[in-house]
Amino acid sequence: MINRNRLFLFALILAAFNLRPGITSVSPVLHGITKELGMSSASASLLTSIPLLCFGFCSLFAGRLANRYQSEKIITFFIACIGIATFLRFFSNSSIYLLITALFIGAGIGIVSPLLSGFIKSYFPEKAASMIGIYSTSMVVGASISIGLTTPLQRLLNDSWKNGLAFWSIFALFALPLWFIVTKYAHHHTNKASQKRRASLPLKNKEAWLLTSFVGLVTLLFYCFAAWLPAIVEEKGGTSAFGGLIGTISMLAQLPATLLLPSLLRVIPSRRFWITFFTLSVMIGLSLLCFTNLTPVVSSICLGIGGGGLVSLTLLLPIDKTASSIEASTWSAMTQAIGYMIGAVGPFIIGFLHDYLGSFVPALYLLITLGLIIILLGWKLTKPANVLEEVISVK
Incomplete structure (x- = not known):
């Protein structure tokens, strides 16, 4: 039993990697891609936007696939899809080809991500909180490594961005053998009662739509600077390697906010306070990039702390707003699916504005304004049902 739990833990970590x-490795070499393939900034931004769209859309079907087939087999299959699509970037010779690989990577992520949450709930029910922390941390580490090492790998591997991008299929190569073993050791139970009680998405609930809008705007803000931060640093005079380093620092700065949020909420329970705090952190980071010549390292730390905290809150709020696990699942499915589709528009808008205006500065103005809207939405969303939470938070 101990060996099985260790096996499942390592499989979870490698799957999260x-x-x-497939999304974050693009940003450090985006300038080289646009130059070699003749892509505009707007079309290059689709390399981030398309996976996010597929993530949102395909996550709606993950539960149906898991109900029909063994979820561990579905996870294994789509990790293989992510790995193959990533490796095929080695043969990229056109923008259309590269965008197709992005589509398949996004579809794989959209299926695997929600099923891994179910995997945790199924096999680690008593350690769900800590396992979700490990899962989230593993995703951040995978993103950080890919942002920081893609440019050095490009130079090492025949000075080719294609090789730098395709290299990250190695994560699937390590994960798949473990997941083939997991499918053999996994229990094959299906909860028929839960299948019969499938709850529908809360499409007629105004508060669910408010939460979905909040999640969408947070996702949009997060992936805008995740996709374009290295390019913004290059425009300010940094090298591509330095831009990749700044992106890595931003990703690593998410870890404290992600890991410490439960403890922070015990000290100050008010969701309003932390929504405001983390959003202001992002806005400060964007303002430093826009209005000062201070080293981008400071900006990236502010962006990482704020972004990591906000994304963690988007996972927590559906639980706060619902009374049962089934209801929480449907709210989470709706907010993530539609929210990520909203978020997918962001990188494209930034690329379009850069093409049209020739600078990232107007886009930074837009993102700072978006931060104010997120704070207003967050306050509207977290209007307390009772005064106790606000009293505690003030004390």
Whole structure:
């Protein structure tokens, strides 16, 4: 039993490593891609936007696939899809080809991500909180490694961005053998009662739509600077390697906010306070990039802390707003699916504005304004049902 739990833990970590590099590895070499393939900034931004769209859309079907087939087999299959699509970037010779690989990577992430949450709930029910922390941390580490090492790998591997991007299929290569073993050791139970009680998405609930809008704007803000931060640093005079380093620092700065949020909420329970705090952190980071010549390292730390905290809150709020696990699942499915589709528009908008105006500065103005809207939405969303939470938070 101990060996099985260790096996499942390592399988979870390696699976999580696969869920971000296909998206985040693009940003450090985006300038080289646009130059070689003749892509505009707007079309290059689709390399981030398309996976996010597929993530949101395909996550709606993950539960149906798990109900029909063994979820561990579905996870294994789509990790393989992510790995193959990533490796095929080695043969990229056109923008259309590269965008197709992005589509398949996004679809794989959209299926695997929600099923891994179910995997945790199924096999680690008594350690769910700590396992979700490990899962989230593993995703951040995978994203950080891919951002920081893609440019050095490009130079090492025949000075080719294609090789730098395709290299990250190695995560799938390590994960798949473990997941083939997991499918043999996994229990094959299906909860028929839960299948019969499938709850529908809360499409007629105004508060669910408010939460979905909040999640969408947070996702949009987060992936805008995740996709374009290295390019913004290059525009300010940094090298591509330095831009990749700044992106890595931003990703690593998410870890404290992600890991410490439960403890922070015990000290100050008010969701309003932390929504405001983390959003202001992002806005400060964007303002430093826009209005000062201070080293981008400071900006990246502010962006990482704020972004990591906000994304963690988007996972927590559906639980706060619902009374049962089934209801929480449907709210989470709706907020993540539609929210990520909203978020997918962000990188494209930034690329379009850069093409049209020739600078990232107007886009930074837009993102700072978006931060104010997020704070207003967050306050509206977390209007307390009772005064006790606000009293505690003030004390």
